[in-house]
Amino acid sequence: MDKPAPDYDLVLAGGGLANGLLAWRLRSLRRGLRILLLESEEHIGGNHTWSFHDSDLTPKQRDWIAPLVASRWPRYEVAFPDLARSLDGGYASIASSDFARVIEAALGPALLTRARIESLTPTTVRLADGATIHAGAVIDGRGMRPSSRLSLGYQTFLGQELRLRAPHGLAAPVIMDATVEQQGGYRFVYLLPFGPDRVLVEDTHYVDSASWQPERLRANIAGYAAARGWQVDAVLREEQGSLPIVLAGDFDGFWADLQGQPSSGLRAGLFHPTTGYSLPHAVRLADHVANLHDLSAPSLFAALREEARREWQGQRFFRLLNRMLFLAGRPEQRWRVMQRFYRLPAPLIARFYAGHPWLRDKARLLSGKPPVPVAQALVAACKIHPDQIRKTA
Numbered sequence: 001m002d003k004p005a006p007d008y009d010l011v012l013a014g015g016g017l018a019n020g021l022l023a024w025r026l027r028s029l030r031r032g033l034r035i036l037l038l039e040s041e042e043h044i045g046g047n048h049t050w051s052f053h054d055s056d057l058t059p060k061q062r063d064w065i066a067p068l069v070a071s072r073w074p075r076y077e078v079a080f081p082d083l084a085r086s087l088d089g090g091y092a093s094i095a096s097s098d099f100a101r102v103i104e105a106a107l108g109p110a111l112l113t114r115a116r117i118e119s120l121t122p123t124t125v126r127l128a129d130g131a132t133i134h135a136g137a138v139i140d141g142r143g144m145r146p147s148s149r150l151s152l153g154y155q156t157f158l159g160q161e162l163r164l165r166a167p168h169g170l171a172a173p174v175i176m177d178a179t180v181e182q183q184g185g186y187r188f189v190y191l192l193p194f195g196p197d198r199v200l201v202e203d204t205h206y207v208d209s210a211s212w213q214p215e216r217l218r219a220n221i222a223g224y225a226a227a228r229g230w231q232v233d234a235v236l237r238e239e240q241g242s243l244p245i246v247l248a249g250d251f252d253g254f255w256a257d258l259q260g261q262p263s264s265g266l267r268a269g270l271f272h273p274t275t276g277y278s279l280p281h282a283v284r285l286a287d288h289v290a291n292l293h294d295l296s297a298p299s300l301f302a303a304l305r306e307e308a309r310r311e312w313q314g315q316r317f318f319r320l321l322n323r324m325l326f327l328a329g330r331p332e333q334r335w336r337v338m339q340r341f342y343r344l345p346a347p348l349i350a351r352f353y354a355g356h357p358w359l360r361d362k363a364r365l366l367s368g369k370p371p372v373p374v375a376q377a378l379v380a381a382c383k384i385h386p387d388q389i390r391k392t393a
């Protein structure tokens with residue numbers, strides 16, 4: 001039987017960060033393409049604050065995402081028990097409400113919200129209302145899917161945007177305040193000053209399990225604000241997450257499990273292995289796909305897999321560091337690894353976050369007096385974890 005003619009050239013399943021940026025980029029660069037972005041919620045983008053370092057992106061990439069950026073700072077700070085440092089370098093944040101406002105307006109009829117996807121294949125989407133949509137290709141961007149092919153630690157966090165009774169006095173974002181009590185993992189507080197009396201306070205934990213207790217994190221935030229002498233007038237908004245930190249994985253197995261399904265974002269493993277952040281990867285992916293000539297499902301799958309392989313190979317060193325961070329030393333001593341990292345030269349730190357450390361940087365990161373015991377660090381670096389992962393590259 002003949003296949004029905006596709007309704008669209010490309011259907012983007014899930015209106016999150018990766019597919020939202022991709023749809024927006026295609027809309028502006030490939031106007032002739034018939035695309036449809038599907039999202040189950042009322043608006044795309046969920047409830048997030050997405051931040052990035054300027055050095056994570058090229059000037060051209062920063063230009064095209066500029067309409068989404070709500071806040072921008074010329075430098076940021078970190079604080080540890082024995083180190084307080086201010087680093088030059090742009091830091092910016094996108095609020096998901098702005099993401100939705102700008103991209104939804106640009107997409108118009110190419111967006112369908114409140115559309116819950118029941119199932120999909122590389123060329124079809126079946127919605128919960130029973131409708132089936134046919135496409136030249138479907139890109140699955142519905143967020144992280146559980147996989148036995150990755151061995152993970154987690155960055156779990158809860159953030160509250162607070163309005164204070166008086167100015168907080170912060171001059172720049174504090175991306176790690178690790179002077180706080182450690183609670184069984186690497187704990188730090190992340191601060192984004194959105195206005196003189198408005199601040200996002202995130203209580204963050206690098207821990208071995210994705211399970212967490214929101215009430216404890218809320219209490220931590222209240223305790224932190226009180227300790228800084230901040231009186232909270234109102235909690236304006238709350239966001240939370242549990243981001244994957246990759247210790248090891250089987251790339252070929254992970255992609256074989258996708259069975260030819262083109263995928264994007266966390267679902268395609270496209271995120272920074274040490275931070276769980278994916279904005280720079282999503283920006284790069286949008287540019288990459290917008291420049292592809294052949295958007296048929298098999299060709300798109302091959303191109304996305306190749307892009308993911310390139311990223312994966314470049315991330316080997318980060319997975320090694322993650323194993324040292326998670327598997328060596330006592331959990332409450334993990335902050336020492338990060339404190340040592342933040343003593344290094346600023347350009348090295350920028351290349352680390354951008355995911356492109358030089359060979360020299362890697363040697364520097366691994367040399368010197370280690371903050372965790374040497375023997376344990378070596379065992380951790382070589383550990384195959386867990387059993388079902390065949391390759392630990």
Ligand SMILES: Cc1cc2nc3c(=O)[nH]c(=O)nc-3n(C[C@H](O)[C@H](O)[C@H](O)COP(=O)(O)OP(=O)(O)OC[C@H]3O[C@@H](n4cnc5c(N)ncnc54)[C@H](O)[C@@H]3O)c2cc1C
Pocket residue numbers: 013014015016017018019038039040041044045046047048049050051052115116117118141142143144239240241242243264265266267276277278279280
């Ligand atoms: C609170 C929070 C803050 C973060 N902050 C940062 C940051 O500062 N910087 C950074 O780079 N990264 C950050 N991240 C990490 C990562 O970049 C985000 O998780 C990012 O949103 C992942 O993008 P994605 O496109 O893969 O998935 P998502 O953005 O999660 O998008 C998935 C979308 O698919 C939709 N969906 C799911 N199932 C269905 C279905 N059956 N039918 C239809 N739609 C469906 C969802 O509603 C959602 O909109 C943060 C994550 C969280 C949770």
